[in-house]
Amino acid sequence: MALEKVRINxxxxxxxxxxxxxxxxxxxxxxxxxxLLFSLPRILLGEDSYITIHDNLDSELVWKMIMTEGGKxxxxxxxxxxxxxxxxxxxxxxxxxxxxxxxxxxxxxxxxAVNEILVHAVxxxxxxxxxxxxxxxxxxxxxxxLGVSITFAALPFYSVYGMxxxxxxxxxxxxxxxxxxxxxxxxxxxxxxxxxxxSLPLTGFFILIVLAGWxxxxxxxxxxxxxxxxxxxxxxxxxxxxxxxxxxxxxxLDSSYVSHRVDYIPENVASHDITELVHNxxxxxxxGNYHAATVxxxxxxxxxxxxxxxxxxxxxxxxxxxxxLIAIALLLSLSYTIYKSFALVELKNTIGIVKTFDFSRFFWxxxxxxxxxxxxxxxxxxxxxxxxxxxxxxxxxxxxxxCLKSTTQTTNxxxxxxxxxxxxxxxxxxxxxxxxxxxxxxxxxxxxxxIKEYINKPQESYRVLSIGFHPSIxxxxxxxxLDGYQNNYPLEYKSQFxxxxxxxxxxxxxxxxxxxxxxxxxxxxxxxxDNYYDNVKTKGxxxxxxxxxxxxxxxxxxxxxxxxxxxxxxxxxxxxLEKIFExxxxxxxxxxxxx
Numbered sequence: 096m097a098l099e100k101v102r103i104n105x106x107x108x109x110x111x112x113x114x115x116x117x118x119x120x121x122x123x124x125x126x127x128x129x130x131l132l133f134s135l136p137r138i139l140l141g142e143d144s145y146i147t148i149h150d151n152l153d154s155e156l157v158w159k160m161i162m163t164e165g166g167k168x169x170x171x172x173x174x175x176x177x178x179x180x181x182x183x184x185x186x187x188x189x190x191x192x193x194x195x196x197x198x199x200x201x202x203x204x205x206x207x208a209v210n211e212i213l214v215h216a217v218x219x220x221x222x223x224x225x226x227x228x229x230x231x232x233x234x235x236x237x238x239x240x241l242g243v244s245i246t247f248a249a250l251p252f253y254s255v256y257g258m259x260x261x262x263x264x265x266x267x268x269x270x271x272x273x274x275x276x277x278x279x280x281x282x283x284x285x286x287x288x289x290x291x292x293x294s295l296p297l298t299g300f301f302i303l304i305v306l307a308g309w310x311x312x313x314x315x316x317x318x319x320x321x322x323x324x325x326x327x328x329x330x331x332x333x334x335x336x337x338x339x340x341x342x343x344x345x346x347x348l349d350s351s352y353v354s355h356r357v358d359y360i361p362e363n364v365a366s367h368d369i370t371e372l373v374h375n376x377x378x379x380x381x382x383g384n385y386h387a388a389t390v391x392x393x394x395x396x397x398x399x400x401x402x403x404x405x406x407x408x409x410x411x412x413x414x415x416x417x418x419x420l421i422a423i424a425l426l427l428s429l430s431y432t433i434y435k436s437f438a439l440v441e442l443k444n445t446i447g448i449v450k451t452f453d454f455s456r457f458f459w460x461x462x463x464x465x466x467x468x469x470x471x472x473x474x475x476x477x478x479x480x481x482x483x484x485x486x487x488x489x490x491x492x493x494x495x496x497x498c499l500k501s502t503t504q505t506t507n508x509x510x511x512x513x514x515x516x517x518x519x520x521x522x523x524x525x526x527x528x529x530x531x532x533x534x535x536x537x538x539x540x541x542x543x544x545x546i547k548e549y550i551n552k553p554q555e556s557y558r559v560l561s562i563g564f565h566p567s568i569x570x571x572x573x574x575x576x577l578d579g580y581q582n583n584y585p586l587e588y589k590s591q592f593x594x595x596x597x598x599x600x601x602x603x604x605x606x607x608x609x610x611x612x613x614x615x616x617x618x619x620x621x622x623x624x625d626n627y628y629d630n631v632k633t634k635g636x637x638x639x640x641x642x643x644x645x646x647x648x649x650x651x652x653x654x655x656x657x658x659x660x661x662x663x664x665x666x667x668x669x670x671x672l673e674k675i676f677e678x679x680x681x682x683x684x685x686x687x688x689x690x
Contacts, residue, residue, distance in 0.1 A: 118237035122223055125241050129219045129248045130212060132499075136512035137208040140519065142535040145511035146207060147253070150386070152537055153565040153628070154580045155188075155255045156203055160571065162187050163198040171341060176555060177570055178579050179588050179617075180652060185341040186583050192338060193292040194257040203571075204534055211254040214261045219248035221265025226470050229271050239473045242491035247466040249498035251388045251507045259293040260387055263302075263463045270306065273323040274313070286327050290334030295342065298459050299335050303328070305460075345583075355589040360612035372436050379428040379458070387459045390501040393494040394469040400486070401472035413475050420468035424461050431458040469494070532631070532682055539681035543572035546676050546687060550655065558652040560595075562619045562638075563630035563659035564683060577651055580616045592617045594647040602642070619643060621660075630659045632677065632684035638662045645669040645690045656688040 136144050146152055161177055162169045162184070169175060173184040188195065197206035223244040231240055252261055266289045269282035293299055306328045313321055336343065345352055383389040398417055405414035434455035469490075477487035500510050511531050517523035525531070547554065559574050560566075566578040577592065593610070596619055600607040603622035610620060620627050621638050630636045641662050645653075646669070656670060665672060670688040677684045 118227070118234075118241065121237055121241045125223065125245050126216060126219055128245060129215050132249065133215050133509070134208075134212050136509065136516060137205075137211075140512060140515055140533075142204050143515065143519070143533050145506075145508055145515060145531055146204075146534045146537075147506055147508055148532070148537065148565070148629075149506070151253065151255055152534070153567045154582075156207060157567040157570050158187055159195050159198045159206070160203045162190060162195055166199055168195075168199070177575050178581070179577060179584065179592075180558070182581070182584065185345060186581065188294070189338045189341065191291060192257060192294070193288075194255065207255070210257070214252060214254045214257055215248050217258055217265060218250070218252070218261035219244050221262060221268060222247045222466065225264040225268040225271075226467075228268060230467060230470055231474055236474055239470060239477065239487065239491075242488075242495075243466055243470040243473065246469070246491060246494045246498055247462070249495055249509075250390065250462060251498065251501070251509065253386055256294055256297055257292040258289055259298040260459055260462055262289050262293060263298070263460070264466075265289070266302070267463070270309075270324065270327055273327045274321055276323075278323045278326070282323075282327065283330060286331050287334055290331055291338055295335045295339040296453075297456060299331075299339075301457050301459065303332055303335075306331070353586045354583050355586045355614050356583060358586055358589060358611075358614065360608075368437065372432055375432040375436075376425075376429050379431055380425050383461060384431070384458060387462055389462050389465050390497045391465045391469075391494075393490055393497055394465050394472070397472040397476065397487075397490040397494075398468050401475040404483075405475050410475065413471060417468055417471050417475070420464050420471070424464045424468070427458045427461050427464070431455045532629075536680065536682050538568055538571045539678065539683055540572060542676055542678040542681040542683060542685065543569070543574070545678070546657070546685060547573065549674060549676075549687070557654040559655045559657055560619055560648060560653050561657045562621065562641075562662070563624075563627070563636070564657075565628050566618065568683075569657060574657075577648065577653055578618050580618075582615050584615075584617075589614050589617065591651065595644050595651075596620060598642045598644065624660075631682040632659070633682070636660045638664075640664055641668055643668055649690055653690060656690060658686045658688060659683050661686055662688070 146156075161175055168190045169184045169187070171185055171190070174181045175184060176182075184190075194210050197210050200206075201209060223240060226240040226243060227237070247264070248261075254261075258265070265285055269279075269285035269289075272279050272282045290299065310321075310325060310328060313324065345354075381392065381395065383391065398421055401417055402414055405411070405417070434453075473487040473490060476490070477484045499507070499513075501507060502510060514523070514531065515525065515533065518525040550557075554573050555575055557575070558577050559569055560578050561569050561576065565580070566576045567580065569576050570579065577595075596610070599622055600610055600620055603620070606620035606622060606627075610617070618627055621641055623638055623640070624630070624636065638660050641664060648656075655673075662668070662670065665688055668690075670690050673687045673689050675684065675686055
């Protein structure tokens with residue numbers, strides 16, 4: 096009896112519940128399922144698998160590759176010549192972020208794959224612990240905890256952002272443990288891990304705001320300071336100061352640096368009137384956003400059913416909890432659309448920080464909100480009846496199917512790789528190449544090696560520009576580019592690059608607004624094209640009249656233009672066609688022009 100009391104006290108005093116008391120078998124089965132789900136396509140397909148291109152292969156992966164070339168971090172004060180004749184390393188994402196470290200020891204593909212598997216595993220672990228310890232601790236709910244944890248972990252996350260979204264349940268679990276149980280080294284370790292494996296501008300800043308508000312409310316209710324909780328907040332903030340010191344210094348202390356972001360034009364808004372604002376809010380609420388994908392329509396249906404059942408049963412506590420989470424999700428959707436609406440144009444023009452920093456990113460909390468609501472809803476639906484358990488099980492399976500197949504918010508890597516696996520092993524037709532370019536095809540190393548060999552000069556001795564495809568492809572293959580994609584770079588360079596493309600974008604209001612009002616992609620934007628980045632050879636596109644300032648490009652060091660599209664008036668632009676490069680395993684046909 097005494098030993099049993101000691102065991103119970105140990106359980107109470109620890110931050111993490113022992114797995115045998117939280118469904119040990121189900122936990123490990125669920126974790127193994129998630130790991131296998133996201134590792135097998137990479138193992139079976141290798142570089143012939145699909146990886147998201149937008150805000151990923153076109154940017155983040157190459158940034159991290161450049162930051163770790165030679166097996167060491169680039170350093171805070173380095174200037175890489177690979178991009179725009181000298182790009183300060185302090186403007187890259189944090190070198191202290193764990194997602195960068197994989198690139199020190201692994202090839203870019205496997206660095207991405209390992210990180211992807213880990214962040215999905217963290218999503219499962221965090222949601223399982225949060226639900227089992229604080230939301231649905233009863234043993235009869237363990238299967239619901241398992242189902243919701245699997246569906247949350249199966250979301251089509253942008254894994255390149257590390258734990259920014261996937262780690263939120265684990266971070267919440269840590270802070271709830273500190274709040275209710277006191278000092279706990281495991282909780283502090285989780286907080287440190289989150290800070291080093293997430294992004295301050297994407298989620299960390301907003302989490303600190305929410306935690307500060309939470310602390311104030313708790314102090315008002317308890318009339319005492321919860322020291323472990325405030326220690327956790329301070330620890331998170333201090334860790335972000337360490338990991339994001341370059342960003343913070345540039346934003347707050349370096350008055351000599353002027354970012355291109357100050358040139359954003361807030362008049363380029365998504366909602367121009369109240370009707371459009373309401374429509375966009377409703378669309379965001381139901382469908383979500385691709386950077387923080389929720390694919391939650393089955394969750395929404397389950398929540399509506401649960402609200403009806405809870406009201407009929409007069410279970411007002413469950414009704415209130417679910418309704419509160421739905422209301423928060425709606426408010427987050429509203430805040431996102433308001434920030435990008437006509438309502439804040441004047442404020443953005445008046446206060447620079449509101450224009451340059453995206454304050455709408457509170458919506459990155461929506462996956463957490465929706466899936467906690469999912470767990471509460473399933474508990475209501477499944478209570479006491481066999482048909483309820485059957486309906487709850489169906490909701491879990493339907494949501495899992497949505498997570499793995501839905502493409503309504505973003506290109507779903509798992510879904511694309513499922514098609515590629517079927518094509519490779521079962522002879523099924525492959526998706527159109529321009530819609531599902533594999534990692535190997537996208538970067539086409541063999542094709543660009545042939546171009547490098549043909550030019551036959553040290554790559555650092557000349558600069559190139561790209562037309563019709565992402566400049567990251569040239570960067571990945573060792574070329575030095577004047578064009579590229581950076582979410583923070585000097586305003587002066589934007590003005591220099593505009594001289595090259597100025598006459599061309601004046602012919603197309605869409606591209607003029609795109610570059611002048613945003614400009615993070617400093618690409619050549621042909622006025623004749625609706626799409627500037629995926630012009631694969633099967634499209635057979637041609638440019639009849641291109642008007643770029645090649646003398647301006649030459650003055651910046653450009654000697655060659657790589658184009659995936661034939662330019663009929665190339666000679667009028669001072670461009671000479673050197674050779675056409677094509678490879679059977681590459682989606683690109685590259686016209687090599689010298690200028």
